[in-house]
Amino acid sequence: MPDFDAELYLRLIGERMLLDRGDQSRGQERPAIAEAASALVAVGVIAPGCVERVIDDYSFAGMLRDIPHFRHRASSGALRPSGPSPCRPLRPRRVVPCARTIEQPQATVHVRYVSLSDETTAVAVTWHADSWHAWNGATPPRPALTDDRGTTETAPFAGGGSNRGMHGRLTTMRPLATDTAWIELDGTRLELSGTASGFTTTLERLPEEKPAHRYLWQRIAEPDESGIEPAIDALVAAGVLFADDPVLVDVRAVLAALGQRGPGPALAPPPGLSGLPDPWRSLLARHGSGDGPTGSIVLGAVTPTFDDFSVAVMDLESSENRFKVDVDVAPAVGRRMPFDWGPGPPQLAWWARDDRGNHYLGHRGNWSFNQDYGHGLIDFHPALDPLSTRLELMPTGHTTRAVISFALPWVR
DSSP states (O other), rough: OOOHHHHHHHHHHHHHHHHOOOHHTTTTTTTTTHHHHHHHHHTSSSSSSHHHHHHHHHHHHHHHOHHHHHHHHTTTTTTTOOOOOOOOOOOOOEEEEEEEEEETTTTTEEEEEEEEOOSSSSEEEEEEEGGGGGGGGOOOOOOOOOOOOOOOOEEEEEEEEEEEEEEEEOOOOOOOTTTOOOOOOOOEEEOOOOOOOEEEEEEEEEOOOOHHHHHHHHHHHHHOOOOOOHHHHHHHTTTOOTTTTTTHHHHHHHHHHHOOSSSOOOOOOTTTTTTTTTTTHHHHHHTTOOOOEEEEEEEEEEOOOTTTBEEEEEEEEOOSSSSSEEEEEEEEESSSOTOOOOSSSSOOOEEEETTOOOOEEEEEEEEOOSSOEEEEEEEEESSOOOOOOEEEEEESSSSSEEEEEEEETTOO
């Protein structure tokens, strides 16, 4: 609409925020002004810099009124947005399967793989405490890693977990020899004689789509706890989306189905969902299934750069109710920081599909980052179809997706 004033629209939302105590007590959840602003930026109706100024104005006004929702944002430092980090493409690395269990005092360490590159050396581990008290007040481990040349480096732990255990990586600041025959972890030797699974990596251009439609579908595929209705209202007000657009019916049906169908046996899509487009129709057909195979695959796949992203997929672990993938992503974007209400940098949606026509959607789990890249786990649901023989992981940007294809070795 030619007479739509995007800045005025956002400022009116901001005024309502200052008056609406319900919206002010939402904790870290993104408020309506942030959802509306992100949608308008995505379709090119308003510039990101203008959005940041508007959000900062109302955050500052709320802080002066001592409203907790805004005071917490100011104290977190989110009033000073940082620019997007440049993408430094991830480099290929040697990744070796290393299924090993190491008994330590008060804990058991499960080693999954070792990654060796010209930049760093990492050992993927899961620590399980032998008792509830073992991790109470404990600091993350910092063991020493040694290669077959005698070079030793300290490897701080990065990951997440609880008092019962932690899941992540031990990563050195300086690399060990990439062709080493073994690694010692605090004196326990890990032979590096295994071979990662084969894979292929390609890029696919996404089908052409209206910008408003693309934003909404990408938005509900990305992990976030906020509602999408403020974004829909903003797109309708801007004239780039009609209130009776059939796509809105599908978007709301998908959100309702995802929110209502928890763990349990797979169910046929309820009435109205059978007409949804894929990938949503096949995703919901197995939503809540618990018949997945148990096993793991080490890959070490690195994608070409797409939509200014570079992705490395290290391994996949499958269980009855889900499967999870250990990844690196450059640049260092992951989950939003608390009270980060600006449009923010682009995000990836994490999709997968198998050779039986099923689709899977991933959300970020444990996550950490440095100045160059983020790394952590992507949790996929539903469980893998036990009869599938091949899987394609598809980190998806706004115009292009990478496709990492590999065989599933545990087919029964």
